[in-house]
Amino acid sequence: MKALNDLFILEGMKDSTVLAGHRGLTRHVQFVNISDTPDIIQFLDKNHLLLTTAYPFKNNTRKLCELIKQMHALNCTGIVIKVNRFLKELPDEVKLLADNLSFPIIDLPMQYTLGNVSRHILNYLNDHEAEQLYYALYIQKEFSNMMIKEYNLAALTGQLGHFLERPVILLNHRGDMIAHSYDFQKDSMKMAEKEIIQIVKQDISNVRKGITFTIPALGEQSITSFPVQTKRQYPSMLIIIDYLTLPYPSSQMAIEQAGNVISFTIIKEQAINENSRLLKNNFFADLIELRIRSEKEIVSRANYYGLKSDMESICIVCAIDAEGENYESLQLYKKNVVELHNSIYDQLEDELMNAEMDATLFTKEKYFVIILQFPEYTEIEMSKVREFIETAQYNIQEGFTISFGISNQIQQLTDIPTAYQEAVESIKSGYNSRNRGFINFYKTKEVKELLNTITRKDLRGLYENTLKKLAYPKTKDDLELVKTIEVYLDCQCEISEASRKLFVHRNTIKYRIKKAEEILNCSFRDPIDSLRIRVSLIIGTILEEDT
Known part of the structure; x- marks a missing residue:
């Protein structure tokens, strides 16, 4: 059975005011009566709630008090009165009596009719x-x-x-x-x-x-x-x-x-966070595109986003592998792609929290960018980074694959643009090799890799102009001269060391080097000449691989 207090969620009742008998709001309600007759007590019973304008009692406080006593004796629930209709205000004598008896008297606002309020209450009582x-x-x-x-x-x-x-x-x-x-x-x-x-x-x-x-x-x-x-x-x-x-x-x-x-x-709150994320990503874009020049401003704004200036850092970029069938189909539905990116962003945040990494997460176009920081980036730290990435790949990949590129460590926050470029280059290197779901650590390009980016025509021209007739050695003597030059330069022009490696006498090395300098019109002791010849020898190995 419902209590009177439960009715205050209903239309009309929720705007009503309890004038007296507050302690009786726990009385049970079983039925509702509407009446404006003086003999209403004859029609009331236990757990009945009376709705009235109190017209019969507008000038007779004593009769109203008598009705309250009689209803209390019957264990009725209480009275809901349109006080402003006729009484204007509830007499103090009535309030005192109702409070003493814990008999609730409730003021119903004028805009509600007794019939509508009664209907709401009865529906509430009878319809679960x-x-x-x-x-x-x-x-x-x-x-x-x-x-x-x-x-x-x-x-x-x-x-x-x-x-x-x-x-x-x-x-x-x-x-x-x-x-x-x-x-x-x-x-x-x-x-x-x-x-x-x-x-x-x-x-x-x-x-x-x-x-x-x-x-x-x-x-x-x-x-x-x-x-x-x-x-x-x-x-x-x-x-x-x-x-x-x-x-x-x-x-x-x-x-x-x-x-x-x-x-x-x-x-x-998520919308507020997304706006904060946008501002954070704008800062990162300004940083790597060199729109922030002041070191003081870089450090200040980076610190605001959790990056510390007294730690070593690495940059990790993560991308969804575009070759996956599910990802390709998502391209048809931009909203789904956005949801996928948001989901991966959230999951990367989760993985960073679970791994307890000191990290800041950004996004830059199609890349998710993580700046990880360490007091010192050692081989142990590098192993932890690989373990973190492998775990993230396993937990995040579902119907698609993701790949990672990792930069070398940097000492200063102002070097983040360099670290980002290294990370992007390492992930692009993986894609150029047609790999998927990979982890690539950045390696500084060797001279041979750099030379491979130059056209073969230009390489051949430099090679032939530098080594002259030794570019394509045919005789045994020419082959020995080329070998001697390579070993001599590898030994940093130390005759004794070159002699030991070639198993020939020192004077033989001196003779061959002098002859080579005459043919090439250079001095191996000259840094510029030495560099040109070293590069040309490397070009020779590249050209040999092409044949």
Whole structure:
């Protein structure tokens, strides 16, 4: 049976004011009577609620007090009066009597008719589904008002726990606690909260859908999860303890209404975060495109986004491999591509948090960019980075593959543009080799790699002009001269070392080097001449590989 206090979620009643007898709001309500006759007591019974304009008592306070005493004796519920209609105000004598008897007297606003209010109450009392709907609408209105007043997620979660009289936890999509009701401030509930979060993370995919489970800390009490949809791919979660024993009419519909408001609030906060992310990415773009020149400004703005100037850094770029069939099909639907990128961004954040990395995540066009920082970037750190990336690849890839390019370490924040270019170059190198799902660490290009980027015609011209007739040695003597030049230069022009490696006498080396200098019209001791000849010898190996 419903209590009088339960009726304040209904149209008319929710705008009414309790004038007296507040302690009696727990009285039960079974039926509603409307009357403006002096002998109404004859038609009232236990748990009856009277709706009246009080016209028969407008000039007779004594009769109104007598009616209140009689209704109290019958254990009636209370009186709802349109006070402003005839009484104008409730007499103090009546208020005092009602307070003494804990007999509720409620003032109904003038804009509501007794008939409509009676109909709402009777429907509520007799129709369980209507009752749940009224309660859900009441919850929805209360939470909507809180949203308009910009209550934060902690306040909304606390209020939901208050309405349901149950402990409530709000978790994000990865199972981390966003807010909880006031129940969890108790020491006895803190352990329960840890156990709940642990189980949620172990079975996150099912908890997101909505399940019921138990934990040792709470014995037989059930724990039920409800998804809260947001802009993310995966929902946040409301966790309600002992939901299965909620008193009527606390229905799932009411919880969904509260969840909707919580969802809107989360989406609003996500929009704020996305704007902050945009500003962060704009800073990164300005940095790597050299639009920020002042070292002081670079350090200041970088520190704002969590980058420390006293640590070594590396840059990692991550990209979705465009050759995957699923990714190719997503290109037809820009919205899906955006959702995929947002999902990977969120998952990279998760992986960085799980790995406890000191990192800042950016995006630049199609790339996800991670700046990792270390007190010192050693071989051990490099192994940890590879382990982190391999774990991220395994956890994130689903119907597509992702690849990573990693730069060398840098000492200063002003060198981030260089690190970014190295990381991009390393990932492009993987794609040029037609690889997918790879991890490439940047390597400084050797001279041979650089020379390979020059046209063969230009290489051949430099080679022939520098080595002259030794460019294409045909005789045994010419072959010995070329070999001697290579070894002599490798030994940094040390005759004794070259003699030992070639197993010939020192004087033989001297003779051959002198002869070579005459043929090439150069001096091996001259840095410029030495460099030209070294480069030409490397070009010779490239040209040989082409034949």
